Amino acid sequence: MNPVRTVDDLTGPRPLPMVGNLVQMRTDRAGHRVYDRWAHEYGPTYLLRFGKMPIVVSGDGPIVEAVLRDRPDGFTRTRVGPVLESLGVDGVFGAEGATWRRLRKMAARSLSGAYLRDYFTAVARSAARLHARWTAAAQAGAPVDVLDDVRRFTLDVSTALAIGHDLNSLGTAGDGLHSRLAELFPEVGRRLYAPVPLHRFVTLPRDRRREATIREVGALVRERHAQARARMATGAAPATFLEALVAPLDDEREFTHEELVGNVLTMMLAGQDTTSSLIAWTLHHLAEDPDTQERVRAEAATVLREFGPPADPAALRGLRHTDAAIQESLRLRPVVPVMGFRPTRHTVLHGTGYDLSLPAGQSILLLLSHGARAVPDPDEFRPKRWFGTMTAQPFFPFGAGPRFCPGHNLALLEATLVVGLACRDFRMAPDGGKVGEKLAFTAFPTALRLRPQLRPEAAGATRR
Ligand code: HEM
Structure with a gap:
């Protein structure tokens, strides 16, 4: 005992x-x-x-x-539920009890493996846009703001799966919904860690901008709502989270417009900041470790033979080095x-x-993820340790139990595709400067700029 x-x-x-x-x-x-x-x-x-x-x-x-x-x-x-509610982002993440049980079923269904194939079209479309953006930067010899670009990518993917809308933030300049949402999401961390809840007493200009952004998302949801209901009335299987939310249920009341908006925003938030940090950190570590980057490049060149993203997610199986680099990055940078x-x-x-x-x-x-530090040389980026038997304590980057992250398969799919394609076609080189780390609910890199240099084979393919 x-x-x-x-x-x-x-x-x-x-x-x-x-x-x-x-x-x-x-x-x-x-x-x-x-x-x-x-x-x-x-x-x-x-x-x-x-x-x-x-x-x-x-x-x-x-x-x-x-x-x-x-x-x-x-x-x-604790805290996160009321904070999300105060921001109009109350959904499955902050919900508890019976409300959570109901929402969880819908979230899990719309993110289940069965749907990943359908989402892959949206993932591949956005990956192709990111690739084009970095090709243009490489041709101009310019560095890229990795986190900002990858956040656009993950936001486009999570908006597509949440409401079936192609936001195309990678195709727009800074004035799109993407840049307005970029103001909203850090506010979660700010309110969560504020020693005094100032937002309850003072309304700042950024609060008014945030309310306008939520109205903008609300308008998008309203626009999609009627279509989603009409399709669900035909008995079709839901293809987006919104469709899962409006599919008729015998014994439950319908969600209000505010609840739908809160849930759609939750999905956009849960899918964006998390996955983009993972991808950005992985690319940072690979840029600092050219040998591992070369191993990732070599296997990606064999597995992903076509120039653009593959048509089928099954093609990503077998990217062992890419996968190990992603796992190691998640260990080192939870x-x-x-x-x-x-x-x-x-x-x-x-x-x-x-x-x-x-x-x-x-x-x-x-x-x-404290257990992830119980390995030899915990601060070293060593993807190879994932090929042996890991001796770390258990750690839980995606949580565990009934509320385990329902988006983890999608996140790993997005990360594998972007990291594999980036290393296959570009030599990702550091741009100098000190990369920082910040915690604001999610932990993410700051001042991370890399220089993508087009590899000769890829340069040939872009001209074809
Ligand atoms: C690297 C990427 C990601 C990481 C590290 C991550 C991590 C987490 C963690 C730690 C939780 C809490 C789990 C728990 O309480 O046990 C969570 C919950 C959640 N995640 Fe993720 N996540 C990622 C990507 C995604 C994506 C892509 C989506 C969807 C588009 C998503 C949707 C959600 C949702 C809806 C919840 C709430 C689940 C619930 O409360 O029942 N996540 N995630």
């Missing part, structure tokens, strides 16, 4: 009067790195104070997994490193070395 520890038994960094540990947490823009350092110093489960409020933090594999699996009844998400939860009742969690007793309502922050 493990000994039992209570919240009061936990140690952690010494809190300052009034503010607790809030100041120490702000020593790094990538806040999760601070959490990881403390886990190293105080053990994988430790205590922080936000002001006077005690917050348990845990990166202990068994505890993280137990919390993730005990949902929706045992644990709920996209969703921290998530907050709260038990609905008194709970004892079985941890490593001791069990942890949590009273109902006690906040616990999970370091989803």
Whole structure:
């Protein structure tokens, strides 16, 4: 039997009067790195104070997994639900209880493997546009803002699957809906980590712009709604998330317009920032590691023989080096490193070395990927470690249990295609300058510019 520890038994960094540990947490823009350092110093489960409020933090594999699996009844998400609601983005991610169960079925259905083939048309179309953009940059000898370009790509894909609309942000300049949404999404992180919820008391110009953006998405949803209903009335299978939301159900009320908009925005948000960070980090690490980039290039040249994106996602199977580079990037640069939860009742969690007793309502922050650091030379980018037996502690970049990320297959498909095509046709070279990392709900690279240089074979193909 493990000994039992209570919240009061936990140690952690010494809190300052009034503010607790809030100041120490702000020593790094990538806040999760601070959490990881403390886990190293105080053990994988430790205590922080936000002001006077005690917050348990845990990166202990068994505890993280137990919390993730005990949902929706045992644990709920903290803060993110109300924050998303305050922004008009309330949907499946922030929902709990019966509402979540209903929405989850629809989200899982529209993102299931059966539909990936259909989505692949949209994924391949957007990948071709990204490729054209980087070809133009290579021909002009210009660097590319990788994260911005890839965010356009992932937004186009998630908008296509959410409502069947081709946003084509890769084809437009900075004034498209893409650039307005770019203002909305960081606000989630800002409100989530703000020590004082200023947005409740002050309306800033950016809040008014955000409301206008939501009205714009609302107009798009309204435009698509009638078509979606008409198609679902024929008994056809839903082909988009919106269609799944409006498909007739015997025993449930219909969703209101605001609920539809909130859910569509949730899907756009969940699919955009996450996957774009993964792709951008992978390309960054490959640019810094020309040998691995060459291995990815060589296999992509064999597997993806046609010049453009392949017509069938099955073609991507067998990109082993690409896949290992993506996994290693996710290990080194977790996209969703921290998530907050709260038990609905008194709970004892079985941890490593001791069990942890949590009273109902006690906040616990999970370091989803802390286990990923338990490998030799954890800060080194070594995709090859994925070919042997990984000895890391369990880690959960896509969550686990009933709320496991329903978009993970789509995310990996998008990442494999973009990384494979980029390395096949371009030598992705660093542009100099220091690349940073920032946490704003998702963790992403900052100031990441690369110089794509067209490879001779690809240069020939573009002229044909
Ligand atoms: C690298 C890419 C991605 C990462 C790292 C990621 C990570 C996550 C994580 C950690 C969660 C929380 C899981 C949990 O609570 O157990 C989540 C939930 C979710 N993700 Fe993803 N995600 C990615 C891509 C996507 C994509 C492409 C979509 C859809 C277009 C998507 C849609 C969702 C949705 C709807 C949820 C909420 C599920 C629920 O609460 O039931 N994600 N994701």
